[in-house]
Amino acid sequence: MPPDTNSPRRPLLASNSLWRMRSYLRPHIGKLVFIWLVAILGIAASIAFPLVGKEVIDAEQTADLLPLGLLAVGVGVAEALMIFLRRWVQTKPVLGLETEIRDDLYEHLQRLPMAFHSDWQSGQLLSRATTDLSTIRRFLGFGMLFLVMNVIQLTTVTIVLLNMYWPLGLLVAASAVPIIWVSLRFEKKYIKISRQVQDEQGDLATLVEESAIGIRTIKAFGRRHHVYDSFDESARKVYATSIDKVGLSAKFFTFLEVIPNFTLALVLLLGALAVGTGGLTLGTLVAFTTLMLQLVWPIASLGYILAMAQESMTSADRVMEVMDTVPSIRDGSETIEDPRGHLRLEGVGFRFPGAERPVLHDVWLDVRPGETVAVVGATGSGKTTLTALVPRLVDVTSGRVTIDGHDVRDLKLSVLRDVVATAFEEPTLFSMSVRENLTLGHREATDEEVREALEVAQATFVYDLPWGLDTRIGEQGMSLSGGQRQRLALARAVLSKPKILVLDDTLSALDVETEALVEEALRHVLREATGIVVAHRASTVLLADKVALLRGGTITHVGTHQELLADVPEYRELLAQDADMSEEGALR
Template sequence: MKSYLRPYVPRLVFIWLITLLGIGTGIALPLIGKEVVDGPVARGEAAGLLPLGLLALGVGALEALLTFLRRRTLIGPVLGLETRIRDDLYRHLQRLPMAFHNGWQSGQLLSRATTDLSTIRRFLGFGMLFLVMNMLQLTVVTLVLLNMYWPLGLLVAASAVPITLVSLRFEKKYIRISRRVQDEQGDLATLVEESAIGIRTIKAFGRRHHVFDTYDVAALKVHGTSMDKVRLSSRFFTFLEMIPNSTLALVLLLGALAVGAGELSLGTLVAFTTLMLQLVWPIASLGFILAMAQEAMTSADRVMEVMDTVPSIQDGPHAADRPRGHLRFEGIEFRFPGAKTPVLSDLWLEVRPGETVAIVGATGSGKTTLTALVPRLLDPTRGRVTIDGRDIRDLELSSLRRIVATAFEEPTLFSMSVRENLTLGSHDASEEELEQAIRTAQAQFVHELPWGLDTRIGEQGMSLSGGQRQRLALARAVLSKPRVLVLDDTLSALDVETEALVEEALRQVLRDATGIVVAHRASTVLLADKVALLRGGTITHVGTHQRLLEEVPEYRELLAQDADLDPTEGALR
């Protein structure tokens, strides 16, 4: 956090100077009142009231001006700090690999980027300033009181002992309960987000009441923990209200006796009482500010959990110059963290420039994991992936991902216009190139939308059919004109007629690119120059579709599961 505060140090120094002056003016007013009571009032000199009254008016006006300047000056650094942290957090999330995002609930990340940062901002904008300011005021006023009349000053100083002891106990308990509340709020945010995204499935299966019951249990859990937090706070706040009020009553009682005995002037008692009243708010607000501080510390810990995560996939030092797209998988092994069995093991495969290879295998054989290695969404635990003989880990990520384009089976579309979704990786694409990509993916339906390419599609593209989403994702991949095109069963949601049209157009695109096509449907295999059979995490056979069909029984069985292609007919084609 220190690095975030550094740019604002000059302004913060100015704010602290204003704060110190404000404390000084606050203390000066009761002292002026003491002089008024012990001077003109006691002696009946009306003429002496005017200068002291004007002085008090000037000090009061200065205090109001300093308060205005303090608040006006503080808001800029605080909002700027929150914005910088939020920007850095979002930027860091983009750098973190898929393995990180797969292990975190999206609601937990969302609560850190919104609720936790707002908590930190509230403390920096109010709590931190008043915590230091109140502690300074308590210290300075107590010293002034001791100097004015030490017996009563000692009584005020002694009242700080129980407050300190109880505050330390409160702090330890409040840290634990604040963390629980914030974690439970993150879980609740995850449930809300998942319900919003999956609303069609929930309604289709009539599970509205079940989902609500799950949400209600989580909401009641947050409510229960929050009530525990409130009960803890209320006991502490009540205690803090009692101490200064009880001390004030004793000061008035003992001070009146001292005035009666001639040990204390009336003006001094008035000033002492007024200064004592200035301590009521700092003490009473201490609990609220300490609670805010603990919540901010917990929020900062939660944010730094993400910020301190070092991306396991780092940028390489080199850019790719004039890539040809010669792709090789060399002795690849991949296993997920903590898994005993690798998903891929001793995998070798070569795809030459302009060549297309279809990856065929049973469900769960590792086809999607294999394709995720090419753009470095995942890194192999052993072996290497090379493009034109260079390990892709030596390439800049931005350079690599300009070479490689991927279209996924379950495409992600964003709540933006069709044009913005298509040009996500090709901001400088011309209208002609955009139209060509749309024709290749058979996505001409976009021109029938209410505002054509400028039509905004809903979150996750839920206003479109599965086939339409896949075609837009395919057009987006094609538009970037990659040297390596990875299609992870991108045509699975298309009808037979549209699939045939898309495949015909893709053949033209794949002539100029190295292609990897994950094939769950037998007809997709016919796009490829050769086929690689993935079994048990490794490539067991590589050859033409016809040769594998004739020589590998397992390959024939996989194709026979697809009613769209008769193996005999496929061999003839």
């Protein structure tokens, strides 16, 4: 898959995004003001030192040297102390700021609907939560502070130089004109190329993640070289763009090195002539030159700081792309007292954004408390979409879904997802212990409750793992078989003790013997819960009290397994390949 197939990117807004993050700065404003105050005092000390040196050199009486020398030592110690204090104080608020933004970004990602996560590459989101936030932190902790410090130092030193000897001071001030002009041109180009590099790095991260998750498939099909070639192409793309970025920076930084050094050479030449003619004292020239040297670092570092600022603003823009996304699924305000689990689909329809035809339309279904309905339909008929509407993984585009008379859109999401538990056909397990995976939806579950859920799902194999329930399973549960993952996902859903249990073809990866044991245990669980079961096998259908046939995006028939088997040819065709149908269907 090409690395840039589905990474939504909007026009550059970098000049605005970093400023919009100012709300994160407000809690730390006191410490930031203190840091800037300390920095200004440090600048004042650094400027005062050459002025004291001037008085030492031009002193006419030796008696003045001792107090001036002590003053110079005091100024030097004060400058060192200010630098230490600034660096010590700034660490905590800056790191805290990065942590706050990262927490908010992650929390916002959890609020965003499935449609958002389907459209975005995971690598793009990963790079925003890691690399981009680190870039912002570096600028806020270093670049922004030194940008302010350097502007103050440049302005103050230039004024001092003009007062000391205005012809040379004017020369120094004039040297800033070409620097400002080139800096403005550099900024525009650097914003564009920085964004390109960061987006390409996100695409590269996506390739790495997908290769790690799909390593079994890659090895099974012998596609190692093909995957490597795709990665290498993407990596070379990042390399080429990064080289262009470095080339642009190198030209700018070289220019910033040349101008101050050329100006310094002129200052030394003209200053020496002025001393020779008596227009300038030697102490003034030394102080002037020392102060002039203090401008070399602020000017030379200007390139690095501007580059850092552009990268930071680009990163802020990328982060704000996610933060600005408004969740389409809003939290409701209602709760359900003593839920019974009466589920109704009333004229439900669903259409994906931009799609011409709806996936579902005019779906009506009534599932009473304790009743189980099997949803049967051809591949692509919308079964999974229908089950996703119940816990509001997606929202209806017409009609409504109700639980005990409450529209699910009006319920608090926390309440809704306590009432509804879902086990998916493709189970997701996390890189944590078995116990943590199982109790994801019921953190207070006791060991006895965990065992009961595992017995229902026929997943007691976990007790034979090296550390039992405390055994860590690999990312995506890849250390387990497909059937084992499905059984753990089913146990997780059962453990939450929902009033409505949604099983999206959860038994598809089980062998016939295990499936029979799981189904027998599920019958006891489903007696106490309302059940929606997506089924492809007749044996799974027999778990249900009635069957809903989904065809053409709507439910065309509802009845018992025997009724649909006898009266609906489409239903018989769907189950015709199941060996259980002729035997079990006839018996029941």
